[in-house]
Amino acid sequence: MKHVFGPVPSRRLGNSLGVDLLAFKACAFDCIYCQLGRTTEQTAERRRFVPPGDVVAEVRQVLDSGVAVDYVTLSGSGEPTLSLDLGRVIHAIKAFSRVPVAVLTNGALLGRPDVRADLAEADLVVPSLDAATQEAFERVNRPCGGLSVADVARGLRDFTLGFTGQVWLEVMVVAGVNDTPDEARAIVRALEGARIDKVQLNTVVRAPAESWAEPVREERLKELAALLEGLAPVEIIGRYAQREHPAPAADARERILATLARRPCGAAELANSLGLHPALVAKLLEELCREARLERVLVGGAAQYRIPPH
C-alpha cells in the first residue's frame, strides 16, 4: 500500500483509514506543530501528485477486506485540497462504499470554487483555523507568502454556508504562540455567521515540527473552550477510543515504519492500530532505534517514535 494507511485509531474519527493524495510534504503552511515535520514543498498551487486510480484501488482493497473502518479520511502527507484529484477520488469512493468520507484541511483554499466543488460529496470536512490575527497566523502556521488570514477565514465561513455535510472546526493552540483569550475572541469574530457543527480544541500531543512548540495547559484550554463556544459546542480532544479490529502480524517492522513515516506516535497506539502484541512492538521499536531508523522523542513527558529528519 503506497497511498492508504491504517486504519489507525484517531482521536477525532475513531478507526480512520488514511488516504494520501500527495507527495511528502506539500502544504501552503509550515505549522510549527505539524506532526509530519517541516514542509518540504510549500505551495498553494493545485496539481496532480499521484495516480488517482491507484489510490482508489487501494481504498477498495482495504474496505473489501472487511476491516473495521469508521471514516475514510483524506489527509496524508500535507494538504489534501492541493490535489486536483480530490473530487474525483471522493466520488469514486462514494460509488462503492458507505463508509463516511472525511477531509482534513488547513482551510487555506476553501475560498476557491473548484475546491468547494471537489469537497461537495464529502460527509465531513474538518477545517482548521488556529488564529485570526495576521501576526499569530504567521507565527503558528507560517503560511506561504501573500496568504491573508482574513481571506482564509472568509473562505472558510463561505464554504460552510454552501456545504451540506458536517463541519468540525479544529483550533490547534500552542503555548505562548496563539493561546490567548484575545486570539480565541478574534477567531469567533472572524467566523461569525459560519455553519459549524462543533469545534475541536486541540494542542500539541504528537511530536511537533519544532521542538519548542509546547502543549497548552488544561486550565487555559478550558478558558479558550468557553470563548469558542460562541461558534459551536466545543470538545477538548482527549484520548482516542479503542476498538478491536483484526490485523495481520506479518511484516511488523515494515508496517511500523510505514505508519511512523506518516506521523509520530507512541508504542501503545502503534500496537492498537496495527493489532500487534505490545511486547513485540516494544522490541521492534528498540531494535529500530538502535539501527537509527527511528528516534524516540518526549512530548508532554510521553515517549513517541518517529523517522529521524534527514
Ligand code: SF4
Ligand atoms: S499541520 Fe497540516 S496545515 Fe500545518 S503544515 Fe502540517 S499538513 Fe500543513
